[in-house]
Amino acid sequence: MGEHGTGLDWEVRLDEMLDSLGTAQRTRPLLYALPAALFGCDPREAGNLSARAATAAFLGGQHSDHAPVTENVRGGLESLAWSLATDLHLARIRPDTGVVRVRENGSDYELVDTTGEVTRVEAVVFAVPPPVTAEIAGSLDGLRELGTTLTAFPYRQVDYALHRDPVGMPDRREHWSTNNLTLGEGYSETTVWYGPVHGVDVFRSQVSRRARQPTKVLARESFRQLLPTTEVVRAQRRLGGCAADEEGHGGPERRSAGLFQ
Ligand SMILES: Cc1cc2nc3c(=O)[nH]c(=O)nc-3n(C[C@H](O)[C@H](O)[C@H](O)COP(=O)(O)OP(=O)(O)OC[C@H]3O[C@@H](n4cnc5c(N)ncnc54)[C@H](O)[C@@H]3O)c2cc1C
Numbered sequence: 001m002g003e004h005g006t007g008l009d010w011e012v013r014l015d016e017m018l019d020s021l022g023t024a025q026r027t028r029p030l031l032y033a034l035p036a037a038l039f040g041c042d043p044r045e046a047g048n049l050s051a052r053a054a055t056a057a058f059l060g061g062q063h064s065d066h067a068p069v070t071e072n073v074r075g076g077l078e079s080l081a082w083s084l085a086t087d088l089h090l091a092r093i094r095p096d097t098g099v100v101r102v103r104e105n106g107s108d109y110e111l112v113d114t115t116g117e118v119t120r121v122e123a124v125v126f127a128v129p130p131p132v133t134a135e136i137a138g139s140l141d142g143l144r145e146l147g148t149t150l151t152a153f154p155y156r157q158v159d160y161a162l163h164r165d166p167v168g169m170p171d172r173r174e175h176w177s178t179n180n181l182t183l184g185e186g187y188s189e190t191t192v193w194y195g196p197v198h199g200v201d202v203f204r205s206q207v208s209r210r211a212r213q214p215t216k217v218l219a220r221e222s223f224r225q226l227l228p229t230t231e232v233v234r235a236q237r238r239l240g241g242c243a244a245d246e247e248g249h250g251g252p253e254r255r256s257a258g259l260f261q
Pocket of ligand 1: 097098099100127128129132136223224225
């Protein structure tokens, strides 16, 4: 049991959990396939994932016998960000503008952005991926010593395509499911069939590594996906620890580091 008795500790690796269950090595490639697809890694790397992070999305949680409930926000998740933004009356929102540098100026901070504008602020909250924080603010006093921790988060590029040809679907239509997995040498990729839900044979596939690629492509998108390894869990805990240590007497950059959890 992990902390607070709520389940497996996040630092237990997936291969360690399977060892403790006596799971045969020959069945592991199959068990690694889903988590590997979810995080876009090679199935041979999946044993290093945090067992709890790797399985949480597929389980109903501690108090449920059911599969997890999922919600699809109408208009996509971005619509949630915009509806929250409409309630921000004092905030100035600058979409499509990145911060390239955060530097100290006396007791304040200066944000240099991609347009070259410099904005002076009293406090900074970092809600960007940890390596980005290291890049844009690594020279701040409070962050310099966190450099190794901030760069301990491995990412994999995952490419997706929305397509009309049934690449990634079983050859026989009676075997089609809404969620399908293609396993190949060093990869495991999903294909989602929207037919049963939307009534059209449109598919969304991971296309980073699969041998057979779709040709009738409607859209493509790429993401950087964090691999939740046990090292990541430890790094998150170190950041959280820094945030707790600094609560009340540290710089704002230190406190905000805990937001990555
Ligand atoms: C394909 C895919 C599907 C997913 N599906 C689900 C799902 O169904 N359910 C779920 O719970 N999670 C899902 N996730 C995971 C979820 O998207 C992440 O856990 C979540 O977005 C992390 O939120 P965040 O605020 O920490 O980071 P992000 O959402 O990455 O937000 C960071 C923001 O910082 C901005 N930024 C970066 N650099 C700068 C800079 N220099 N200056 C200013 N801004 C900057 C970025 O543009 C971005 O908007 C999915 C992830 C992927 C890749």
